[in-house]
Amino acid sequence: MNTTFQKLVLASNNEGKCREFAQLLAPLEINIVSQASLGVSEADEPYATFVENALAKARHASRCTGLPALADDSGLCADALNGAPGVLSARYAGEPKSDARNNAHLIEQLQGTTNRRACYVCVLVLTRSADDPAPLIAFGKWFGEIIDTPRGANGFGYDPYFLLPDGRTAAEMAPEEKNAVSHRGRAVRELMEQFRECG
Numbered sequence: 001m002n003t004t005f006q007k008l009v010l011a012s013n014n015e016g017k018c019r020e021f022a023q024l025l026a027p028l029e030i031n032i033v034s035q036a037s038l039g040v041s042e043a044d045e046p047y048a049t050f051v052e053n054a055l056a057k058a059r060h061a062s063r064c065t066g067l068p069a070l071a072d073d074s075g076l077c078a079d080a081l082n083g084a085p086g087v088l089s090a091r092y093a094g095e096p097k098s099d100a101r102n103n104a105h106l107i108e109q110l111q112g113t114t115n116r117r118a119c120y121v122c123v124l125v126l127t128r129s130a131d132d133p134a135p136l137i138a139f140g141k142w143f144g145e146i147i148d149t150p151r152g153a154n155g156f157g158y159d160p161y162f163l164l165p166d167g168r169t170a171a172e173m174a175p176e177e178k179n180a181v182s183h184r185g186r187a188v189r190e191l192m193e194q195f196r197e198c199g
Helices: 015-024 050-065 086-091 099-110 175-181 183-197
Strands: 007-010 031-034 069-078 117-127 136-146
Touching: 007 015, 007 050, 015 031, 015 069, 015 175, 015 183, 050 069, 050 086, 050 117, 050 136, 069 086, 069 099, 069 183, 086 099, 099 136, 117 183, 136 183, 175 183
Parallel strands: 007 031, 007 069
Antiparallel strands: 069 117, 117 136
């Protein structure tokens, strides 16, 4: 797969994700623009897996802009909830999307269980075009557990409730520190390795 290009559209309207990707992808020295800045609406995400949804988002962004596209589908998977909220993480409490309501719903669903193990999952898909037959696909996981009381002011989503083995929540980490170890950071590093291998 020849990955030589100068501009890439990020298939996300999530400002938190866009900030993280801008930092994580800086080594590629590619002009990265958000789909929102190009007037592209969010793609439908009807699938049950992160891979299928990420691929749908990348193809949608490529089709609408004519540019190579990078899409992320990520979420939190709690062991006690059979992997929920999973691909529904952004809308776990329904519409409109709300981190506060999603977190409250998660804590409510976990009441009465001692199994608080969970992991963040990230799947990245890079397509050269809407019909790319061989997109790059990368995975990342980040393990922790869910606590009832939020801590920290950084991050977004479930970060204030995601407790790491070192005793901090994801929201208590500095952004650059989080990027070094998070599910998204791990997936980006895997993607960049594939990117380099493809020339």
